[in-house]
Amino acid sequence: MTNPEYESCRPPFDAASIERPDPALLTYYIIASAMTLVAFPIVIIPNLFRYYTLKYKFDDKGVSMSWGIVFHRQTYLTYRRIQDIHVTRNLLHRWLGLAAVAVQTASGSATAEMTIEGIRNPEALRDFLYAKMRGARPENETDAPQTSQSDSEHAASSSTDEVLTLLREIRDEISQLRTIGEKPQ
Amino acid sequence: MKTQTLAAAEWVYAGLWGVLVRWFRVPQEPPTLAVRPGETVDSFRPAEGYLRYLKFWFWLVLLIVDIGLTTAWIAIFIVNPVVGAALSPIALFIIIAPDIIAYIAIHLRYDTTWYVMTDRSLRIRRGIISIHEVTITFENVQNVMLRRGPLQRYYGIADLIVQTAGGGGAGPHGEGGGGHLGVIEGIANADALRDRILARLRDSKSAGLGDEAHPVPSHPPQHAMQLTPDHVATLRQILGGLRRLNGERGHY
Numbered sequence: 518m519t520n521p522e523y524e525s526c527r528p529p530f531d532a533a534s535i536e537r538p539d540p541a542l543l544t545y546y547i548i549a550s551a552m553t554l555v556a557f558p559i560v561i562i563p564n565l566f567r568y569y570t571l572k573y574k575f576d577d578k579g580v581s582m583s584w585g586i587v588f589h590r591q592t593y594l595t596y597r598r599i600q601d602i603h604v605t606r607n608l609l610h611r612w613l614g615l616a617a618v619a620v621q622t623a624s625g626s627a628t629a630e631m632t633i634e635g636i637r638n639p640e641a642l643r644d645f646l647y648a649k650m651r652g653a654r655p656e657n658e659t660d661a662p663q664t665s666q667s668d669s670e671h672a673a674s675s676s677t678d679e680v681l682t683l684l685r686e687i688r689d690e691i692s693q694l695r696t697i698g699e700k701p702q
Numbered sequence: 703m704k705t706q707t708l709a710a711a712e713w714v715y716a717g718l719w720g721v722l723v724r725w726f727r728v729p730q731e732p733p734t735l736a737v738r739p740g741e742t743v744d745s746f747r748p749a750e751g752y753l754r755y756l757k758f759w760f761w762l763v764l765l766i767v768d769i770g771l772t773t774a775w776i777a778i779f780i781v782n783p784v785v786g787a788a789l790s791p792i793a794l795f796i797i798i799a800p801d802i803i804a805y806i807a808i809h810l811r812y813d814t815t816w817y818v819m820t821d822r823s824l825r826i827r828r829g830i831i832s833i834h835e836v837t838i839t840f841e842n843v844q845n846v847m848l849r850r851g852p853l854q855r856y857y858g859i860a861d862l863i864v865q866t867a868g869g870g871g872a873g874p875h876g877e878g879g880g881g882h883l884g885v886i887e888g889i890a891n892a893d894a895l896r897d898r899i900l901a902r903l904r905d906s907k908s909a910g911l912g913d914e915a916h917p918v919p920s921h922p923p924q925h926a927m928q929l930t931p932d933h934v935a936t937l938r939q940i941l942g943g944l945r946r947l948n949g950e951r952g953h954y
Contacts, residue, residue, distance in 0.1 A: 599842075600838075600842050600866040600867055600882060601836055601837060601838045601842065601866050601881075601882060601884070602836070602837040603834065603835070603836050603837075603881060604834070604835040604837075605832060605833070605834050605835075606832070606833045607831065607832040607833075608726060608727075608831060608832075611726070611727035611728075611833070612727065619881075621866075621881065621882060623866070623867035623882075628881075629881065643835075643837065644736050647735075647736065647823070647837055647839075648736060650839060650842075651839060651841045651842060651908070652822055652823065652839030652840060652841025652842055652906075653736075653822055653823060653839055654738070654822075677929060679934055680929055680933065680934060680937060683934065683937040683938060683941055684937065686941055687937065687940055687941050687944060690941065690944040690945060690948055691944060693948055694944065694947060694948055
């Protein structure tokens with residue numbers, strides 16, 4: 518069932534290019550609705566609405582997700598505020614190569630703040646989100662190379678050393694000054 | 703004979719795994735976590751004791767349920783032998799089949815549970831039909847809970863529960879916290895792991911609520927005062943002045 522050739526020729530993951538869910542999500546919705554048997558006509562309608570209006574937008578600070586026409590929903594969250602990432606794959610998800618990537622922030626809602634569905638290569642999306650969330654990288658890490666920081670630190674410490682030596686010498690001189698001053702008395 | 707049965711059981715189990723991997727796409731490999739060079743990755747499963755702990759419950763429930771079912775069947779047999787005889791295949795099936803399924807499910811549950819820990823984060827995978835993976839960075843962890851019952855103590859295991867901020871109702875597995883938690887079940891070194899996570903928490907300077915990165919001075923006393931060559935030159939002048947003064951006073 519797995520197709521290694523497809524896996525290898527996958528284009529590199531680019532979150533910014535994701536705007537619409539994969540068509541496999543429609544298949545997923547139809548099958549999942551069909552499994553409710555009698556309720557199928559009722560269940561499929563909101564799912565179809567959801568699929569056809571679902572939009573994602575990944576920018577460099579956060580992700581927004583919107584769906585619905587009559588009952589419109591839009592969620593925006595920043596990557597840094599992600600508390601935990603849950604990836605759930607049921608049997609149908611796995612067969613279709615999908616997953617539900619639930620992203621939670623620290624708000625008090627019982628369910629995930631955002632559940633990103635219908636993304637091909639959900640692991641790559643999860644890794645992308647993980648890399649952006651807090652704590653995944655050293656906090657003081659910047660784009661500037663690490664060496665320049667340590668260089669400046671080194672320079673600062675050498676100048677403080679010099680200052681320290683000077684201060685000690687000044688202290689010694691002052692104490693000498695005092696002893697000289699005290700001598701005549 | 704015993705080893706043959708064991709080998710046969712293992713063969714069947716391996717075949718089942720093959721079916722799960724091939725047709726049900728259960729991942730065979732442990733989950734991975736992206737790390738930076740120099741950071742360690744620890745990938746582990748629950749301890750052996752956890753399997754024995756689950757099996758203890760299995761045998762306990764099996765005993766109670768099967769005694770109940772057998773008694774009911776015998777009662778029917780006594781009241782009406784014809785109906786009892788007719789029901790015997792169904793009764794045997796009801797008594798035996800769930801036990802086998804449950805026993806296999808315990809092994810599958812054990813074999814599909816994975817914990818991955820790096821210096822920065824934690825990933826937990828659990829489940830067979832529905833596979834659930836949680837990723838939590840230690841930076842976001844609010845508290846660490848250790849849970850160990852008497853039976854778990856006997857088997858030398860404990861559950862470690864890592865919680866992040868945010869409330870809500872029951873989680874995906876019935877725990878509180880709205881899924882803001884990672885449950886590391888049935889591990890032998892729970893205390894060491896807790897200490898490791900707590901040490902990581904103590905080092906953290908943030909509250910774990912998505913605070914933005916502030917340029918926090920790492921060595922406040924040294925960095926607070928930026929020394930320039932002018933400072934050094936001024937100090938030299940003071941020293942020179944003092945020396946001259948000392949020299950003059952020394953002549954008296």
